[in-house]
Amino acid sequence: MPNLTAVRPLEPWTAPTATDPVASTVRLPGSKSLTARALVLSAVADGPSTLRHPLRARDTELMAAGLRAMGTDVSTVDDERWLVRPRPLRGPAHLDVGLSGTVMRFLPPIAGLADGPVTVDGDPHARLRPLGPLVGALRSIGVRIDAAETGGLPLTVRGAGEVRGGEVVIDASASSQFVSGLLLGAARFTHGIVVRHDGPPVPSAPHLRMTVQMLRAAGATVDDATPDEWAVEPGRLSARDWEIEPDLSGAVPFFAAALVTGGAVTLHGWPHRSLQPVDTLRELLARMGAEVSLGTDSLTVRGTGAVHGIDADLSDVSELTPVLAALAALADAPSRLRGVAHIRGHETDRLAALARELNGLGADVTDTPDGLEITPRPLRGATFRTYADHRMAHAAAVIGLAVPGIELDDVACTSKTMPEFPALWSTMVTGGDGRG
Structure with a gap:
């Protein structure tokens, strides 16, 4: 790469x-938001998935490269049809997030599922982007993370091959991606996850609804009936074709x-x-x-x-x-x-x-x-x-x-x-x- x-x-x-x-x-x-979520869900699914008409751009290439670094087989040779074949996630690996908030917030929870250390860093300004609430939330559900003094990048996720999961309280007022990042891999957590937001309103609510809808499309059981609370039950995610609008x-x-x-x-x-x-x-x-x-x-x-x-x-x-x-x-x-x-x-x-x-x-x-x-x-x-x-x-x-x-x-x-x-x-x- x-x-x-x-x-x-x-x-x-x-x-x-x-x-x-x-x-x-x-x-x-194609949509960056849809492409990014489809890549992550495909990487933790129970078989090969296809993304049709995905976005090929710096952010999505970085997302694919990050998953590939942890062992996932991601083929992006065909611009109109990307293939994702899940493999056991592993370290050591290095993930380059560039300047992408999506990549820096979606991949650390997946790195927690890897067997071995995964380092995460990006462009100089990426170290200034908010990440601390996500790091704290992951630590509270059993993920070992070494982070910078700011609570953000650069960081090392010391993956143990599994994530305990459970209940977590987070202030996601700086980014809805904190919640989406926790939810996308949660079906693979031992006890799933219950995320409760405590703070000013979460911005970009449509992106959270997108995350929930795509999880359900992949077979996850998600409960978002209570305001500012999202629960994902542990279980298998189904491989599927994703049509990216x-x-x-x-x-x-x-x-x-x-x-x-x-x-x-x-x-x-x-x-x-x-x-x-x-x-x-x-x-x-x-x-x-x-x-x-x-x-x-x-x-x-x-x-x-x-x-x-x-x-x-x-x-x-x-x-x-x-x-x-x-x-x-x-x-x-x-x-x-x-x-x-x-x-x-x-x-x-x-x-x-x-x-x-x-x-x-x-x-x-x-x-x-x-x-x-x-x-x-x-x-x-x-x-x-x-x-x-x-x-x-x-x-x-x-x-x-x-x-x-x-x-x-x-x-x-x-x-x-x-x-x-x-x-x-x-x-x-x-x-x-x-x-x-």
Whole structure:
């Protein structure tokens, strides 16, 4: 495997400006969230599984490489069909999580099932991302872990081939991934698990529902009837075919392009019933001035010639914050985006970064304790720093549709979840090849 965390040169890129309404049908890669969960569930299943139309990107490659390092046979040769054959999990192994919160929170519980030590580390900024509550929870159910003084990376899981499991109390207000990580491997724990959240509300509730639904699809018995409590009984997980739907978060900048330019963008291959929070997205875009329609196998967003400001709680869909902030900076009225204090612990402090970069373009943005207050002002072209954060790059591209001269300092960070982004974006806007 190549060293996926090797230092890479920054790739400046001038975001294309739209001269006409966009009119495009796009096919996007599979969901990162679905691909990651399917990989983990397949690695602890009772036989071979298949992922159809998975996402091939840095985060999912790191997830596959981590499982492979512990002995799982993961074949990713075919872009459209990944095969996962479970094998006894073992150490010694080293897991490289890059900058991925998903990988750093989903793999340590699985490493507890390995026979032997498993070290976990990643990019320098990954050591700053919240992990302590998960480490504490794993210790309380019998997993031996040596962690940094901060409670996070780098860490060593001293796997004993089994995890006792049982009841655990955790504050998951910094990330729903703490709960998902504990649940995904819990059917293999000797006593399963009961996770109780104690603290401020858990963000990104749709991702927790996705975890529960996928566990049940694999045959697990899961009880989530009590608020802030999840129980998984011990048992076998069934091998199966996983159909990975297109990535909704990755589609948002393309939908935003329809809104900004007064055009229309159709995402092809969208399922009529989705595990992702499509209803919330449809409501938000409609409030900002879009017309959203769901077809038999597609989702279409049409701009109406105006972008409206909103007051919205984004706690369930915090990944959308950067692109919605970009739209708000181009809107016809002020916006308040709230409920997303936890995204300060993402790839970067997204609230501080968005306020800094949008203000640098001429906007009036206030960074609040749990979100952003945005008053539109005339914007000007300038360099937009991405902070190695793919969602920041998406926001800059959206601004560039309406503001000439927006130069991203690093477009290559989009490879984290969508390596094709620059080419897809330029093709949609200008018919170019994305090389800027």
